Amino acid sequence: MKERSRWSSQTGFLLAAIGSAIGLGNIWRFSYMAYQNGGGAFLIPYFIALLTAGIPLMILEFGLGHRMLGSSALSYRRVDRRLEWFGWWMPLLVMYGIMLYYTVIIGWCLNYTLFSANLAWGKDPASFFLKDFLGVTGSAWDLQDIVVPIFVSTGVVWLITWFICYKEVNRGIERACKIFMPALFVLTLVLVFWGCSLEGAGKGLEFYLKPDWSKLKEVSVWTSAYGQIFFTLSIGFGIMIAYASYLPRKSNLVQNALITSVVNCLYSFIAGFAVFSVLGHRALVENVPMAEAAGEKGGAILAFVTYPQAISELPAFNHLFGLLFFLCLTIAGISSAISIIEALTCAIRDKFQVSRGKVVSILCGTGFLGSIVFMCHSGLIWLDIVDRFINHYGLVLAGFLECVFIGWILKARNLRKHVNSVSGWKLSRMWDYLIKFVSPAILGALYVMDVVDIIKHGYEGYETSWLILVGMNALILSFILAAVFTIYPWRRKPELIIHKPEEDKVLV
Numbered sequence: 070m071k072e073r074s075r076w077s078s079q080t081g082f083l084l085a086a087i088g089s090a091i092g093l094g095n096i097w098r099f100s101y102m103a104y105q106n107g108g109g110a111f112l113i114p115y116f117i118a119l120l121t122a123g124i125p126l127m128i129l130e131f132g133l134g135h136r137m138l139g140s141s142a143l144s145y146r147r148v149d150r151r152l153e154w155f156g157w158w159m160p161l162l163v164m165y166g167i168m169l170y171y172t173v174i175i176g177w178c179l180n181y182t183l184f185s186a187n188l189a190w191g192k193d194p195a196s197f198f199l200k201d202f203l204g205v206t207g208s209a210w211d212l213q214d215i216v217v218p219i220f221v222s223t224g225v226v227w228l229i230t231w232f233i234c235y236k237e238v239n240r241g242i243e244r245a246c247k248i249f250m251p252a253l254f255v256l257t258l259v260l261v262f263w264g265c266s267l268e269g270a271g272k273g274l275e276f277y278l279k280p281d282w283s284k285l286k287e288v289s290v291w292t293s294a295y296g297q298i299f300f301t302l303s304i305g306f307g308i309m310i311a312y313a314s315y316l317p318r319k320s321n322l323v324q325n326a327l328i329t330s331v332v333n334c335l336y337s338f339i340a341g342f343a344v345f346s347v348l349g350h351r352a353l354v355e356n357v358p359m360a361e362a363a364g365e366k367g368g369a370i371l372a373f374v375t376y377p378q379a380i381s382e383l384p385a386f387n388h389l390f391g392l393l394f395f396l397c398l399t400i401a402g403i404s405s406a407i408s409i410i411e412a413l414t415c416a417i418r419d420k421f422q423v424s425r426g427k428v429v430s431i432l433c434g435t436g437f438l439g440s441i442v443f444m445c446h447s448g449l450i451w452l453d454i455v456d457r458f459i460n461h462y463g464l465v466l467a468g469f470l471e472c473v474f475i476g477w478i479l480k481a482r483n484l485r486k487h488v489n490s491v492s493g494w495k496l497s498r499m500w501d502y503l504i505k506f507v508s509p510a511i512l513g514a515l516y517v518m519d520v521v522d523i524i525k526h527g528y529e530g531y532e533t534s535w536l537i538l539v540g541m542n543a544l545i546l547s548f549i550l551a552a553v554f555t556i557y558p559w560r561r562k563p564e565l566i567i568h569k570p571e572e573d574k575v576l577v
């Protein structure tokens with residue numbers, strides 16, 4: 070195999086990492102989670118989660134990929150040969166658990182970007198979204214047909230992903246993110262200023278940020294904060310390990326981890342202004358209480374029903390506003406989607422020494438086929454269940470195991486030494502404690518509480534046994550695949566895959 074891929078600049082790496090972190094979740098998940106969990110008061114658990122789990126784990130993933138010079142699979146194999154499966158499981162779980170429906174949602178965003186041209190959702194965006202656009206059926210097994218516009222747009226999303234990942238990282242992902250991320254920041258700021266200049270915006274923002282301190286006593290507020298931090302920073306995905314393995318030896322890992330995490334969280338916070346200012350305007354126009362204008366639900370319903378309604382009611386240029394909003398979602402989504410393809414491509418190439426083109430084509434091809442179930446009429450139901458299951462039971466488990474494996478098997482101290490030997494900013498022993506005790510304890514507790522909760526209360530009225538069955542399938546499938554990849558022999562002994570670290574090269 071040719072020499073290992075490399076980023077061509079520090080900024081390129083940072084933008085790619087931030088691009089992976091900022092995704093659909095930042096725009097529609099964060100602001101809602103904040104308002105449901107105590108408004109401004111939610112920032113406290115969120116910030117604590119960022120400090121105690123988010124940043125330490127981000128440093129862990131950056132450090133591991135950089136130290137072992139490998140994808141998640143190769144890195145964990147180098148930690149201990151019995152851990153290779155885990156390095157496969159992380160990206161596989163995300164690829165076949167999240168990515169398949171994530172690309173379909175980006176496809177919806179593409180469709181809605183076009184719909185903005187004539188505000189196609191009309192007077193009743195809810196029925197437009199559920200009936201006309203998705204044509205949702207009553208039961209999950211009633212798949213009926215594939216919805217053609219979604220099939221086409223999701224196909225386009227996979228094609229773009231393929232096109233970007235097909236090239237080496239410095240010419241593909243790095244270049245794409247250098248265009249995508251500044252564009253995304255500018256577009257978001259335009260939306261924020263525009264939104265805040267509307268009449269009624271103040272009410273909306275007050276609703277978003279008014280602290281409700283009593284909420285801090287609820288356990289679920291804390292679990293939501295930790296869950297959100299995990300998903301939003303893309304940790305436990307194996308992505309940051311792969312990305313860091315493309316860095317040169319002298320890289321400021323601690324600083325990069327801090328910048329990536331903080332920029333991502335700030336972006337969420339600011340994007341919330343664009344969301345709630347417009348909803349505040351809607352409350353004013355319709356003369357309804359803010360809670361009603363904001364709807365009861367975040368997630369897909371917010372982006373495709375509540376928000377379009379508010380867009381229709383803007384005083385001027387609503388088409389343009391809609392276009393900008395859905396374009397932002399599309400860009401944010403694609404820059405995340407490419408990162409998981411890269412994480413898995415990196416792992417497969419490390420082990421089997423095959424060409425990038427072949428791996429990326431196979432991954433995107435099978436991914437597109439796998440997405441088909443979510444493009445059918447009952448796709449929304451499948452999406453909802455898989456989403457809940459993987460986010461709550463897959464990712465948190467991955468984060469927990471990651472802390473245990475690195476904290477106790479590789480030993481946090483050893484990794485800290487490596488990170489400190491290359492970084493300008495140094496870690497103190499506090500980091501070891503966070504990785505060995507604090508983060509796994511919190512994640513473990515979170516996991517247990519979540520499992521108890523679903524057994525006790527079920528999820529949104531789905532039959533629990535059915536839910537667990539479908540969700541478990543996604544988990545089990547990723548375990549089986551990880552086992553297959555692990556058992557397959559290495560093309561070249563992993564000890565021999567040495568990539569000359571370019572000692573002298575320092576990226577600027």
Ligand code: TRP
Nearest residue numbers: 090092093094095301303405409
């Ligand atoms: N962090 C992303 C978000 O907030 C999620 C994400 C990152 C993701 N990489 C991904 C989802 C790859 C699917 C596949 O939305």
